[in-house]
Amino acid sequence: MPAMTPSLAEPTAEPAMNLPTRSWSQVPPATFWMALKRGFRRHCPRCGRGALFKGYLTVNEECPSCGLVMEPYRSDDVPAYFSILLVGHIVVPGLLALEKFAHPAEWVQLAIWLPVTLFGTLALLPFIKGAVIGAIWRSKQDKPAA
Ligand SMILES: [Zn+2]
Numbered sequence: 001m002p003a004m005t006p007s008l009a010e011p012t013a014e015p016a017m018n019l020p021t022r023s024w025s026q027v028p029p030a031t032f033w034m035a036l037k038r039g040f041r042r043h044c045p046r047c048g049r050g051a052l053f054k055g056y057l058t059v060n061e062e063c064p065s066c067g068l069v070m071e072p073y074r075s076d077d078v079p080a081y082f083s084i085l086l087v088g089h090i091v092v093p094g095l096l097a098l099e100k101f102a103h104p105a106e107w108v109q110l111a112i113w114l115p116v117t118l119f120g121t122l123a124l125l126p127f128i129k130g131a132v133i134g135a136i137w138r139s140k141q142d143k144p145a146a
Pocket of ligand 1: 044045046047048049050063064065066067068
């Protein structure tokens with residue numbers, strides 16, 4: 001039988017994960033930045049272990065590790081807004097700088113910046129959606145239970 005050694009993969013996991021007698025309501029909630037970072041890594045904002053998504057953008061119904069129900073933490077179109085905002089701050093200055101210094105043909109600009117916009121947005125979207133869900137989860141921890 002192999003010796004039980006602590007996992008080195010999750011250095012930020014709370015020791016409370018190993019205490020089955022404590023419920024999550026007794027564990028101090030993660031800070032805003034912890035929840036944001038866990039979500040950005042596409043992990044559950046409460047425990048930081050379970051996968052947040054079961055597909056590209058489909059949120060798990062509940063965390064496979066701690067059982068947090070994800071349904072109340074809907075991010076709607078906020079991740080798309082922030083993704084477009086970030087990619088736009090890369091594409092627009094890049095396009096303008098290329099135009100000013102190299103003045104390429106229009107088709108060259110389109111061939112460069114349309115794929116950068118499309119794939120940059122699609123690549124960022126799951127990370128930003130996770131971070132937004134983490135922020136929403138953390139913001140609801142301060143409100144008293146209804
Ligand atoms: Zn969890």
